[in-house]
Amino acid sequence: MRSAHPGEDALDTILQLVLNGLAVGCIYGLVALGFVLIYKATELVNFAQGDLLMLGAFTCYMFVVWYGVGYWVALALAVALVALFGAVLDATILRRVIGQPQFSVVMLTIGLGAIFRSFASIAWGSEIYTLPTPFSARATRVAGVAVSHEYVSIIVGTVALCAVLYAFFTFTRVGLAMQAASQNQLAAYYMGIPVKLMFSLIWAISAGVAAIAGVLLAPVSLIDINLGFIGLKAFAAAVLGGFGSIPGALVGGVTIGLIELFSGAYLPQGFKDVAAYVVLLVVLAVRPQGMFGAIVRKKV
Amino acid sequence: MRFVFKTSYAQDLEIFRDDVQRNWYVALLVGLLVLPLLIPAYLVDVSLVFIYGLCGISLMVLAGYTGLVSLGHAAFLGIGAYTHVYAIHDLGLPWVVGVALACAVTAAVGVLVGLPALRMTGVYLSIATLAFALIIQEVLTRWERVTGGLKGKPVDKPVVFGIYLGGDAAFYFVCLAFLIGALWLTGNLLRAPTGRAWVAIRDSEIAAQSMGVNLAVYKTSAFAYSAALMGVAGALFAHKIGFLAPDIFTVLLSIQFLLMVVVGGLGSLHGALFGAVFVALLPVAISQARDAVPAWLSALASPLGKDAGAATFLAVDRFVKKPGLEPGLFGLILVLFILFEPLGIYGRWRKIQLYFSTFPLYKRATFRRQKSYMRSERLR
């Protein structure tokens, strides 16, 4: 199809880039959301988040391809399993290090991530898999832009999930209690908040979100054991948005996604992978707390 | 328990606590000097321990003493390595000048990273250094004229003042000399006002500031000093591996350096060295074990039946040869350390020392962990 005006082509390209950028950005946002949830509730930075995502994607793949389970059931199963795994992880390991310096805990999650990757490579090998979904290879043309259903599923899923979680944290009793437990564990105990249960719950939710992100990402990217390295970009997204802010994670993710696609299209080769980080550094130099983060000074 | 009876304030300024401690270190040095005669086959590995020791000190200054956790230290190592190699190969400068340049350039980059990092804390700083490292890795890949890009860059053996120092033993002594030098310099800084200011920043920025510590100056100087050490380590590292490529200096290497600091024991130079020994020698131990473990297990299993031995051997052998195993093992060790010995190897070492020096009065309770409760660190 040829356009009547050359300008329209450029516009279509830009629109297409925006759409794709939004979709990629939403994935980053989802992973970032996982970081933010854990951080909000326990003030830990979970470097294993990307690897949980990888586990989620593999689990779903296993159900769909090996056992022939339907996509939606497999999705639910994968999310449930990974969420359960997150809770168990908290109950057995992470809970024991709470109260130790943040640095040690960060290192702990890095160690866990390495173990997960190692486990995945032993269990599933180093091949690359493709997850078939109901959205696969379908697209609708809207005003000259190919709207892939996969991308739509990603965007809709992400926005809905963010809204639900935001409401949960801001308006429900349990959500508030989680925030309380992160801000002052001792006082939370004094209020009768079952802090340990809260932490397991948040790990379950966050691992579940990672699994959803993994399943949504799987058709776009491919599944292999290094899928988790998307976590590095998601870090940039979370920090850009301001660690600890749920809308911040989404906005940060979308920003990174758009920057990445546009720099890939219009800048020389090599910029695609680093543009996001350059922007991150620039933003942090101006606003060290990220776009939506708040710095509260310690009272002295 | 040995108590040191002090008669002068000057005694508190010495690097060694007393003569006994100094003599132990002299003994250790003598041991290291004769080591090449004892295990000539492993000298290359021990040289790597020394180089990693430099990296450990570097990260210990920044993360352990100043409280600034960097996830991008491999980038400094890379910058040091490439600068050195570019200087001695492409520019034809003398070896010593190459090392000095590596040191100076990384220190300058350290200042550049340190400046925007001044206002950041905690996670933000770590992620910013991570971003920096990823950018540097891309630069190393793309700046082919200097770095050779993805094709890489071969590195000659070191020749210092016309003397060939590429032999295993010679290189071993070069690395040892640099390590001792770095330890001395760092020890000096840590017993001087600068070191105190660093530690103060780690413990309470606001109190440090009210005592007259200029946060900007000291955070930047910590970054610069740490980077400079990394630069020197990079120069030696280049010779150790003999070939530079951008994918050596990855985030995973940065994480290995952090692993060193944690496993060794945060907040002490001893810890940095213990960690270096651990991280540099663990792969050696793992590869030895890879060969040995299947045979042991099959020997154990063989009484069970005729084929049990052979079957076990094959199964175990296949398992240990899986490529993904080693990082997982590293991860497992890291997890176990943080769970059971958060003070690291050095912490364990101190406990053992205390046990024997107070024998038989050692109380288990001395190091028992109380229930501890986290409070938001966002209010710093």
Place this chain on the structure above:
Amino acid sequence: MADPLLTVTNLETYYGPIMAIRGISFVVPERSVVTILGANGAGKSTILKTVSGVMDPQKGTVTFAGREIQGMDPDRVTRLGISHVPEGREVFPFLSVRENLMMGAFTRRDAAGVGEDLELVYSYFPVLRSRAEQRAGSLSGGEQQMLAISRALMARPRMMLLDEPSLGLSPRLVKEIFEIIARINRERGVTVLLVEQNANMALHIADYGYVLEVGRIVMEDTCARLLEKEDIKEFYLGMKESGVRGTRRWKRKKTWR
């Protein structure tokens, strides 16, 4: 004396290798106010922390309403009806004042009662009402203290453990806070275990007092009688015979040592 609500026997608690309390026994009768006096580092806060489950005792038992609670997780202890107001304003800094108060009522299900209690604490401390939507971290030290006490009240506890409620408060607020403590004890029958530096106030509202020195109880009596003792007067009330200590810097030895 009424039945004991809280009984502590032979309690020993360590901070790492240091024995902070060394075999302490005491009882708190139902509906009474009991105070523990003692210098800094005597282990007063440790006693409260051990009772509320924040620290585990090495030895000894804590019995609350007929149940042994030593070593229990602190949230379960709170659910049994013990509300602990810790020393040093442990508020949730990023939650608003109102949300902090609602967290106090976390264990309760009766929305109407919670609403009533919210109004009640606002009437005790009107400043909290005017700051209801501010982040608790932005309150001044004294305001955070008021918030911490109010938050504990929101749980409608059977027993309150108060750790230095008057710390850092203006003289007027100190009076008010002690009046409030007396009121909740009188009107709602809340049992109070009070640890205070301000011995003068504590002894006037409490029924019974214990004096703690270096982890041991060295004296116990009704507050009326404690107020008459020479050592208490000199070391805890600062009442000197016509300002003796105003000029002298040596201290008389305490007679219980």
Place this chain on the structure above:
Amino acid sequence: MSLLAADGLVMDFGGLRAVDGVSFEIEPAEVFTIIGPNGAGKTTIFNLVSRIYEPTAGRLIFDGEDITRVPPHEIARRGIARTFQNIELFEHATVLQNLLLGRHAHKRSRFVEELLFLPRVRELELEHREAVERVIDFLDLQPHRDSLVVNLAYGVRKVVEMARALCTRPRLLLLDEPSSGLSVEETEDMAFWIQDIRTILGVTVLMVEHDMSLVSSVSDRVLAVNYGRPIALGTAREVQEHPDVIKAYLGG
């Protein structure tokens, strides 16, 4: 000439005015106390003087020089030291290490000299050490010199923090609630220390305090504030008898 003059200090936090036009002058070698209800802005005034906060308006003159825009780390060098309400010591360091940091404002050695630990650095370190030892003697901290701060009782920590401030050899010492959390006995000791600091060392003291017995026994002048505004200034007795102070602060 007054040592410190605050001229029309104003401090806004978001929409809230915490300090609203406070002016006062502190004469050399006097003990000047600020009292007031909780949340009246006392600690904010402190943080303004020690330059942790940027004032919205107003000026600070210290010893004839305008310090309104001087960076916070420079304050110690000029001769102002402070303690904190909730004690900001380096908890995992010994008392001695804490006090040595107090000498940081007098650091004269350069980075390179320290790197090589030249004899000059050694001499300077010994000087610092002696200055610290004098403070240790002055405040009777000898038994605690090598103890970790975490292991010290609260009362001792208060004294250590004061000692660290004294190590900067200040001309103006800011004490934020020196008696809070102390027993009656320790508060009396604290009163003696403050008197000694004033009379023996000749250091001017500005303090915020709630314990009226301590306030009356050591203060030369007292300023009462409420809602960020001064309501009374005078001797401790005069201020305590002021009807507004009784109403807002002391209670009937």
